[in-house]
Amino acid sequence: MRVVDLIRRKRDSGELTREEIEQLIAAYTGGDIPDYQMSAWLMAVVLRGMSRAEIAALTGAMLHSGRVLDFSDLPGRKVDKHSTGGVGDKTSLVIAPVVAAGGVKVPMISGRGLGHTGGTLDKLESIPGFNVNLSLANFRRVLETCGCALIGQTAEIAPADKKIYALRDVTGTVESPALICASIMSKKLAEGIDALVLDVKTGSGAFMKKVEDAASLAELLVETGNRMGKNVVALLTDMNQPLGRTAGNAMEAAEAIEALSGGGPADLRELCLELAGWMFYLGERVKTVDEGKKLSAELIASGHAREKFREIVRLQGGDVGVVDDPRRLPRARQTLGVTSPADGYVAGTQCEQLGVACVVLGGGREKKEDTIDPAVGLEFHKRIGDAVQRGEPLCTLHYNAGGRLDEARRLVETAYRIEPEEPKAIPPLVHRVIGA
């Protein structure tokens, strides 16, 4: 194999064989192919695309670049959920304990905040003491003990993805459905799961702004999962406004605990029941998705889901007191309200901008090395379709350092579109289910 020939073939819209892709990825991960050849190949992939067979081969090659976990000796089905990233999405903190409480195992390896989107690990770490950096042996032990474990990416899982992602990040080669698909699926399939529910976000706060782009990514993810022998569905969900009432790590952890306690905002609860319902269905715990949703609601109402979350927090070293009293979570010292400039209705939000505002306050990272302030964030008072009066609060900024407050405020102020007329259509929470 001459690497330059593989680059040229892809550049000229040709197809690579499974063997060629396997050799390419193995050689790159092993340090036998320099970054400059890989980045040229990646750019050719971005601009020429890959066939479904190539994407499956790439996913497989990245998956097998590291350890593939095997929990087949543990009783019961193992199911995970993965979201493509949004603003205010704290569903993992709710559904992982719900599904585990219902007897389906959830070995969940999550990510950190990326760009304007939040990350499950950052939210979990806002709980004092919570350790997401378990060894794979401890990951297994926690999973075995309580049916769920929530950890971060480890060096053993899909090292090819780690190396390739770092290169894509600095070479303008992130935005490729083929590469996004291989990156997501190689990591998820390494978790030793039987099935996977994907939450593919679409709208102004998602990476895929257009429903059609999100749908085609979702189809790609589902087909690739199926080709790898896994049961996969994708829910195309709305991200034209934040999910729930908050964005910011500790505030979102508190909101998740609220939802686990039977409260919380309606949209968050609805999406959690939807996703957990599908996980129960794919986990063969129930015969229909509706049954799965009902089971989820029962597990929340009975307190079992919340009890499961307490168990997870305890096993992963976190302060269980937080579960009973979320006010123990870090809280920002100051607040600033952003109010409506006019009477009317919330017609839409520039949701990505709200995510960026949260990052600017210190709730996310602009560079990998940045540290996060878990306490800061945004509190949303109005949703699309809500009536507002001039001067009524739209959003409250919770902050500590005031340095970039003005920038965050401007981002929030310009993120809300207020119109005199009530909007005709309010985006549905779930646009479509793919792969069902």
Place this chain on the structure above:
Amino acid sequence: MRVVDLIRRKRDSGELTREEIEQLIAAYTGGDIPDYQMSAWLMAVVLRGMSRAEIAALTGAMLHSGRVLDFSDLPGRKVDKHSTGGVGDKTSLVIAPVVAAGGVKVPMISGRGLGHTGGTLDKLESIPGFNVNLSLANFRRVLETCGCALIGQTAEIAPADKKIYALRDVTGTVESPALICASIMSKKLAEGIDALVLDVKTGSGAFMKKVEDAASLAELLVETGNRMGKNVVALLTDMNQPLGRTAGNAMEAAEAIEALSGGGPADLRELCLELAGWMFYLGERVKTVDEGKKLSAELIASGHAREKFREIVRLQGGDVGVVDDPRRLPRARQTLGVTSPADGYVAGTQCEQLGVACVVLGGGREKKEDTIDPAVGLEFHKRIGDAVQRGEPLCTLHYNAGGRLDEARRLVETAYRIEPEEPKAIPPLVHRVIGA
């Protein structure tokens, strides 16, 4: 400037400003941008193209990455010729002395053989002692003394091109008209010339197989030269068969000396007069190209051109005895004839294959580190349109090491297309002149 933003913009078919291109090239040449970002940008350029303004900016940035020679204090116009590369093209060795003998200065910086094509430097070095590695100070001295100097690329000239070309070579980013244009023109414009004649080859032995591709590259080169304030014309010349009677370094040097002595094959002589005629015209030595051709023929007939070549060889340390007796050049020990398999006519040649056969015999390089055997090569007995009888020699292989002789023989045998009927059209030597 964030490099990743420039990569993304080009990836998305956007345009970069002159300042952005200048910063990019300066930073890359200075080692402040890693190869992996540059190769991703280069691949985006290959697949998205560049505007004329971007190409001119890139050419300028590469040109000014190193020294730009200034011979304006030397009397007379300075004119050079550049060929895009072919098989058997030894015109530089003929026309440089012809034009210098006519009083127009020729500061010529040439290249080595690349792929299946030969290089002027390798041909010159087949003359024992001939030194192409002059310092720029000596280059100037020889040019001042005899009106012509023939050297290789130096580290001071367009270092950005050297660095970028090495990267393109291993990342599948060679085949881009924009990058080819910037590479050629940045080096040529650094020579301190007033005008340039381009010989853009097209046909089965050229990098651009199709006339239309060659024409659009030629237009790009001419326009870019004009934007940089130089007088440039491009001759689109035929490379559907080798130029002249030989391919191979010493054999071509001998053939060039024959042409300088008034002999040599008709096609070589015709193209040399054509190119030299244009150089005299752009050098303002004559009023028309025809006058320039006539002057060239006179300078050959009178022996002045050959005398000028002797002077160059002497000044650059070569064995001047070779000019009087080309048999002093290295000669291969053995020959093998390839004959026609049938009666008929030569209908065409796979000319690139003939170039590769020469490389396989040791006359060119497959890798940069390879050493060349100056003695080996091919001798062509028939041209397109010639009648042949079964068993009549088409080509003689001159070789030393027999190791890959079979491979070379097969390449030559399959390169000739013999048809029973006389071909209707014989390709013209010059297809078109662009920029006149």
